[in-house]
Amino acid sequence: MLKLQVDNGRIILKAELQKDPGNAAALIMANYADFLELCVQQDPERYVLLLRNQEQRLEIIESHKNRNAWDDYAAAEVRMHLAMSKLLFGNRLSAAWDFRKAYVQYADNARRWPSFVPNKKNLGVLQILLGSVPDQYTWFLNIIGLEGSVKRGMTNLTVAATTKNPFQEEAQLLHALVLHLLEQEEPEQAVTRATSLARANPDNLLFHFAAMHLLKKTKQSDAALYMYHNRPVGKEYLQFPFLHHMAADLYLFRGDYDTSIQKNQLFLKQHKGKHYLKATLFKLYLAYLLYDHTPQAKWHFNRIAETGIAETEEDKYAVRYVEDAEEPVLPLLRARLHADGGYYIKALQDLKQMKLTTALPLPVRAEYFYRKGRIYHGLEDLQEAIAFYKKTIDVSGTSDLYFAPNASLQLGYIYLNANEPAKAKAYFKQALSYKGHPYKNSIDTKAKLALSDL
Template sequence: MAQPHPFFLFLLAFLCLHLPSYANSYLNKELTSAYSESLKLKLAGSRAIVQKELQRNDKNAVSLLLANYNDFLEICTEQDQTKLKKLIDAQELRLDKLDALKEKSVWVEYAKAEIRAQLATSELLFGNRVAAAWDFRKAYLQLQSNAKKYPEFIPNRKTLGVMQVLLGSVPDEYKWFLNIVGLGGNTVAGLTNLQKAAQEPNLFQNEAKLLHALLLQLLDEENASATLPQISSLVQTQPDNLLFNFVAVLLHKKAKKGELALQFYQARPRSGNYSSFPYLHHMAADLYLFRGDYDTSIKENRYFLEQHKGKHYLKAANFKLYFAYWLSNHKPQAKWHYQQVRQVGATITEEDKYAENFVSRNEEPNRFLLLARLHSDGGYFDQALKEISRLVITDETPQPVRAEYFYRKARIYHGQLQLEQAIKFYKTTIAASADEPLYFSAHAALQLGYIYQKLEKYDLAKKYLMQAQSFSNHAYKNSIQAKAKLALSTLP
């Protein structure tokens, strides 16, 4: 019998020594299915698939990553404080397992970065800011390293892009922290990376599409509506995907398309196979409030408060319940929820901050202004204009009421694309409220920047976007400054 050539023996020995370190991590059809179920928020089904894969091979970085997706999405959707420590500990344990692997591959390095980023978000969601900052830093540095080692690995661009955008839009007052931790972002580069991950076929392509749309809405509300057809298409393609449905409701709500948002909400998939997602009901309560359906709005927010296990949006939900009861002339219930705003939850989200700030002034809303605001936020501009036209402004009208009156009129005319009228009232808003701790002047300046940018009057756009950044004593400071900063970065 012929003996094999020594070279082939050497090659076989080489493969035996080196193949295991590259063969542990892989993506198969079972894990692809698990990821699909996870993205639909069918977390129990995804967990069952991933668990079987981990029993088969507990050193597969892809299995560890997808196991983490399920814990991370549970934290985000359910926000159950009683489960937080267990779910965060599980994420840290997976990182330890990945660090212990001898395998050096793109999946291992990517899983480390992705899980670290999810851990940072989980910690931030529950107020652990210091821990979140350092995990965010580690994730970002890992993603940058991955980009150099594996430039053709498209999924890495998804999370790297998100982090670049977030770091690039940090308000100036927090720049000192970025300097301490040695980080810097680039919003334009981040959006480019994210868009590439959303356009090129890869496992995480649809997730990248969602993140791209959400970040555009967060940072560029003037152009965010361009993503609505894409998100609507995703929902049509996967009508059983609750996460896609949630993003469709959220983005249409933000775009002041209340009726379309309600259509998505009412058509959402419902069964015991999905993760509970109480926040959906809080969003729906807003949509019904915009429409003027106070009974249904009350029902949705009360259900949210019964089901929600977290500390966010408790003030906001009670605040909206106060509005719904007050507008429907149920004064005792309105008063009770007004008092609850101060007693529950935390002031971390801008929505909760606004609710707290409002009740701290011990003021009753102006009915005409409130109705104009709610109808306008839902895209019911004719009703909004009708309500605000009933309010008579005189020299004795308090300054905050005057400022809001001009601001609401500007928003209504802007929504109706009557730009000359919108510009006029935005400028009047700034003059009427610049010295008050209200967000009207800052948002008016931002909107003027957007309008002049669209009209290609770039000097005026720059002037008002910079002015929007200069207002700091209001509840929506961070988001407005971030949007103005992004818009400035895109000016020629």
């Protein structure tokens, strides 16, 4: 299942479930197949069937009398999969209820079966996520009786990742992803763990995706593309269109616009879901614009508003860009893309082509200083980075641009790593204070995680 060879997994499970339809461990595995298919392929035509399958498994498990540790764990896992499946397809209220039930089940399992290691995996993840909820929402957690803790969650997840158990590799993968989310540790620690998993399991497509994701997030574009080109392929694997969308971004960062266009067109051809469609059209618009194909750029720009849904931050950003309808400043755009890919020297060269004046619109001036801060931060010139981040905050003022909150977040990380906790705390709190910007969810989560650690 973790290799994303789910059809092969289903074949193995079929004989076991025919022999023992109530086998809790086999039911968990069967649920992975449906859950992973929904997550990876996002096919709305398969949603009702695959969701019903999960609900039926949960009914079987919960009907067991004299339940043991595996029965209780299976109930929590299937409930968790159900919640995530519903959330992915927009059923938020029902998903929230299932998340609550799953968390309560995991917590109860921990009391009833304290030595059952697999239970610590998702219990830890949920504790971390609940512990990172921004302060303004904790009242809701109190009402529904849930309490998170980043510290306890990391302890549980670490035990699951370091103790031999059937779900150890999955726990190791989740541990790497959570480490990146926390960002208190050096980002290389999370990347090293994910890439090590991928290299140790060359036939595991999920591990290659995770490694590619973290390498992209940490601006190591060439290494991320290496993972993409060396991923396992074959008919036995689930078709994974999102990998092509990620690769398209990486080629866009590099400045290979033709290949970026090809990869996003392949994504649109294979993808059956509604997420990331606006983002893909936006990236195609950027690639054609920078490739100097203005008619194609305009055509894709005009389709963004009418295509897909705006639930992911990428899609929301694309909508915001269309609504703002500001004329792009090409050197600034190239600098942003080069910096996002980790090509910092090229990004500085791009910015040298700009003439910054007070006549330029506020978003352009704010982004100019923010990009310079990110570039010098990437080059580890922290004094320059600090100066430009502070300039970003000053120039942005009370606007709803995301540059100031992100600059505050980055200043928090710089001072945290410099062992100046008071300054770090002040900037993390400042990052939380900004309202209405397009990346509020992710910035608030990261700032809250950092504050909880402090």
